Amino acid sequence: MQIAFYLSGLVAILATLRVVTGTHPVHALLYLIVSLIAVAMVFFALGAPFAGALEIIVYAGAIMVLFVFVVMMLNLGESAVEQERAWLQPKAWVGPAVLTAVLLIVMIVTLVSGDYSGTISGETLTAKMVGISLFGPYLVIVELAAMLLLAALVAASHLGRSDAHDEADLARDRQRELSEQAQASARPARETPIDASQDTRSTQEGKA
């Protein structure tokens, strides 16, 4: 299984490299899918088929297809390609490339030095075992992950709120205020002017 591990690891790295260097978003995303499948292979090679299958189903399957659809819908044209190409000048990537080359040398040296004491082995992790550990010792973590997703969702839904939505909400609020005013005006006439003056003042403050 060692050869599979290293081969798929290499594929994952090369594919991810093409994700970063690709100027066309759809091509880049296709490479990203290849990369994720290669990572899934790494999981299989390590004896964790469940994690590998999840990687394919969730990442390569669901999320990436969504990405591809969104990118296709955004319909980025030639200008985006030109911009990406302009960003990919040597001065932009030489530094990071050197740094990663250092990391590569570290890996090669480790391989050449022949210290293979940490070989890949071990028992197969099944879905049942994953489930038992998720809902046994790590139950709290599962619940916390749910809270984390909720918080991220609330933050995203607030920040991603478009102006059109806001306008609609405000318009609805104004309409409700107006209808409340209409109801108030049905009450004794003495109260109405105060209400109206307060309302105009609050809207003015808001605009300021």
Added chain:
Amino acid sequence: MSHAAMMALMAISPLILVCLTVIVVMLSIAWKRNHTLNAIVTAVGLNVALLALLFGWSLGPVDVTSVLVVDDLSRFGAVLVLMSTLACVTLAHHYLEGYEGPRDEFYLLLLSAAAGGLVLVSARHMTTLFFGIELLSMPLFGMLAYTFRDRGALESGIKYMVLSAAATAFLLFGMALLYAVTGTLDFAELGEALSVSGNDPWLLAGAGMLLVGLAFKLSIVPFHLWTPDVYQGGPGPATTFLATASKVAVFLVLLRLFQSTLAFHENWWHDLLAVIAVITMLVGNLLALTQNDLKRLLGYSSIAHFGYLLVALVVNEGLAVETVGVYLVTYVLTTLGAFGVVTLVSSPYVATGGTADASPLHHYRGLFWRRPYLTAVMTVSMLSLAGIPFTAGFIGKFYIIAVGVEAHRWWLVGSVVVGSAIGLYYYLRVMVTLFLHEPGMQRRDARHDWAERAGGMVVLGVATLIILLGLYPTPMIDWVSWVAGS
């Protein structure tokens, strides 16, 4: 249900109650968008959690599964986190009244972040550390960029998010390295592995990366670059939370790491940390000197304060835990006072498109002649930040110097003294500005009824506490030494 499971549930009931409040507030928003109602529900939930925490104190240390431990230290941290969150709720209610968009989501985010803080203070496993930090930071992105039509707020949210993601990457990489070598993520077991093979390069790299990730959250030099911008741009209540609850929770988990995992036996680690502490104190104080913006100034001053706190971690013996406790209590009170006044002067929110809050120092010129009591609160906070006697800040600083002297760390003690001397200059400059003659046109001012609102009362209470604890610190010291001793 078994007895142990019942104990565990009771021990983490504050966390459960805060999470439950998130759900209740969410349902309440779905039912009706009522700003005051949601703020009250949030405050009630936090108070109930606080009560559950105080009643649970008699349970003693409880292990909740293998990833959380609720002991006196974590309850102490939880009290600080919940108290500062409550203060933020009251401030946010006043502040958000001027916000035109939806206001209620802020409380959801605040509660989620508080839950993250509660997890963090009881973490004893790398997974809870990671999820706690993320649960603390993720809502903070939303809170800092809450008034996202202001460029300042948006900038601060994005800056915090991007740099925080980088720090999280460091944290995860460090954990992965530690796990690869030792095969465990438990703090205590990691500590044993580190004490056996402490000089393994991968272990050292992992521990170093872990420290980098946490140092970013505490804005320790050289990972402090985000602090002034984020402090300046973020809305008042969000910055208050970032400066108090978030920092306290991360520092307490760092303390727990130092007690178990990173209890290094090599001297050079301590020396390295001592150098970082000295640099943090000096850089924070020196950069604050030239600031003309109160929120940036407070940001730099918080960098310096965490430099002082690092002294206790460097020593890590004797009075260290007690010192951390006392200093955190005084720091939280003082910061709540200072940021509370900033938030009250900036309340209610007014959209400007740039930086919404009253952060430039000239907005505070002559505040004394308009709002004498608010100025008194600010003055007390500034004196306490500077560590003047008869304020709570003095007690904290006294402990820091005592712990440094006890361990014969003269360089550290010297830097604390020099840092405090530099600090005095810019804190006094803020105070002078408050009492200067009013300029012809006044820009920003607190509402006339600020003292009758919950936020105003909290700020006044905080100022009173700062002075009370400065004059009679015995109850606080007894409490903290009891927490540290058990």
